[in-house]
Amino acid sequence: MTTPWVSDPLLEQLAYYRARAAEYDEWWLRQGRYDRGAALNAEWFAEADQVRAALAAFHPAGRVLEFACGTGLWSERLLASAEHLTCLDGSPEMLALNQARLRSPNVDYIQANLFEWQPVARYDAVFFGFWLSHVPPERFAAFWDLVAACLAPGGRVFFVDSRHEPSSTAVDHRLPEREATTLRRRLNDGREFQIYKLFYEPAELTRRLNDLGWRFEARQTEHYFLYGSGSRADSLKPS
Numbered sequence: 001m002t003t004p005w006v007s008d009p010l011l012e013q014l015a016y017y018r019a020r021a022a023e024y025d026e027w028w029l030r031q032g033r034y035d036r037g038a039a040l041n042a043e044w045f046a047e048a049d050q051v052r053a054a055l056a057a058f059h060p061a062g063r064v065l066e067f068a069c070g071t072g073l074w075s076e077r078l079l080a081s082a083e084h085l086t087c088l089d090g091s092p093e094m095l096a097l098n099q100a101r102l103r104s105p106n107v108d109y110i111q112a113n114l115f116e117w118q119p120v121a122r123y124d125a126v127f128f129g130f131w132l133s134h135v136p137p138e139r140f141a142a143f144w145d146l147v148a149a150c151l152a153p154g155g156r157v158f159f160v161d162s163r164h165e166p167s168s169t170a171v172d173h174r175l176p177e178r179e180a181t182t183l184r185r186r187l188n189d190g191r192e193f194q195i196y197k198l199f200y201e202p203a204e205l206t207r208r209l210n211d212l213g214w215r216f217e218a219r220q221t222e223h224y225f226l227y228g229s230g231s232r233a234d235s236l237k238p239s
């Protein structure tokens with residue numbers, strides 16, 4: 001089953017996540033179509049713990065902004081050290097699930113399209129999980145300009161995303177070769193959508209971000225995750 005009514009690829013991508021909201025966590029929890037058996041699931045969870053430890057060491061404090069927050073799998077981690085968290089997502093369904101998970105007076109929500117939105121405040125840290133891979137290649141530089149525009153002086157960014165690994169997705173998803181920029185995703189009810197999905201190598205991503213004026217370092221876990229942190233090279237910490 002396909003979704004012929006959606007003609008803009010970025011709208012189709014958002015439509016996919018809106019429709020997937022209620023079943024989204026199955027991926028992270030390795031349930032249903034995402035269950036790859038005890039050994040691979042254990043590897044997944046161990047590597048996820050590694051990224052969580054890196055995020056805790058990064059210590060997102062002060063005013064924190066999360067792009068594409070989804071159901072809140074990372075928001076609750078951010079809330080552990082943030083003074084105030086702003087969660088942004090294009091999907092009202094995702095935002096409702098996030099709100100139900102966090103139930104915190106220290107969080108506010110923005111429903112917006114990240115390809116159009118501009119910040120009206122500045123943040124000490126910006127975080128995005130599994131979002132960079134959904135930014136079309138021709139929007140890469142503009143996206144990082146947006147991140148820069150969200151940061152207060154001395155502000156920092158942390159991200160996590162997927163490595164090109166077939167067992168990181170559902171058993172009925174086909175992972176195209178790593179150079180492809182789009183792929184098809186299926187929901188539990190069989191509906192299919194085309195989305196952007198780009199896979200970066202840590203060294204290449206680090207180099208590209210350094211070229212764009214970031215002081216940045218990307219790393220990877222053994223199989224599943226790419227992550228990294230940095231700041232603008234020209235951004236001075238407030239004294």
Ligand SMILES: C[S@@+](CC[C@H](N)C(=O)[O-])C[C@H]1O[C@@H](n2cnc3c(N)ncnc32)[C@H](O)[C@@H]1O
Pocket residue numbers: 010013014017018067068069070071072073074088089090091094112113114115128129130131
């Ligand atoms: C792969 S999910 C990541 C969710 C969450 N960050 C996590 O790691 O669990 C991508 C998220 O991007 C949101 N999204 C998709 N298109 C968007 C857009 N144009 N603007 C803002 N959010 C968008 C989806 O609703 C979804 O919550």
